[in-house]
Amino acid sequence: MRHRRRPASVITAAAVLFASGSLVSGSGAAELLPGVGALDRRLAVDVRLPPWNSIAKIQTNIATRCTGALVGPDTVMTAAHCLYNRRTHRLLQPGSLHVLFGYEQGGYFRHAQVVRYVVGDGFDGAEPARHPASDWARLELAEAVPPTIEPLRLAKEFPLPGTAVALPGYNQDRIHRLMADASCRVTGISMIRGERLLTHDCSATRGTSGGPLLARRADHWEAVGINIAVTASANIALPVTALPEAP
Secondary structure, eight states: OOOOOOOOOOOOOOBBOOOOOOOSSOTTOOOOOTTOSSSSOOOETTTTTTGGEEEEEEEETTTEEEEEEEEETTTTOOOOGGGEETTTTTEEEEEGEEEEEBBTTTTSSSSEEEEEEETTTOOOTTTTGSGGGGGEEEESSSSSTTTOOOOEEEEEESTTTTTTEEEEEEOOGGGGGEEEEEEEEEEEEEEEEEEEEEEEOOOTTTTOTTEEEEEEEEEEEEEEEEEEEHHHSSSEEGGGGGOOOEE
């Protein structure tokens, strides 16, 4: 039985698994995936409707996969470790990234090219747990996405423990469907190497790195965090309030 994750004040960096997309196309139904366990609340969502239509599948030329979110007409937010090539020990070239909106069962309604990107200062792809607050990337697309897809707003305030959230993503065991846990909460604040991060109890596993932690605000959804890692007791998100302003 999967236990609901407890609020955590401190989680050591050694316990953190920073995982982007898997090279494996699926997993056995009986396998308890990291970050999911037996109590799996993930449900398929309609990629044509907001806020899910602003969620992108990010694929690379080295066959890794992650999740991203449109946060501006031509800007996508994701996790920096998704862009790191562990074979060459270098970040991938922008042209090797494919951003797919509305991806479902092999089809999608928009393929966007990346012309450049920036990652957090001090990001270390070989050891992202050294500076987890740097594990973010802002992708600049070659063209603006049509206005039918509304970018997500970024939260201006740090979310409190207990905040109701949702986490969409392309999980490694559901790579062809956008799944979301819309029944989860921020469980606490953790310090990893002196950097303040969010813990949450959303069901999510590899492939959801870079996905936005969403909170409902009156008539809209806003991103309060970027999903970056899983531990034995909680999933970890980088609060968007830690991101520098876009130039």
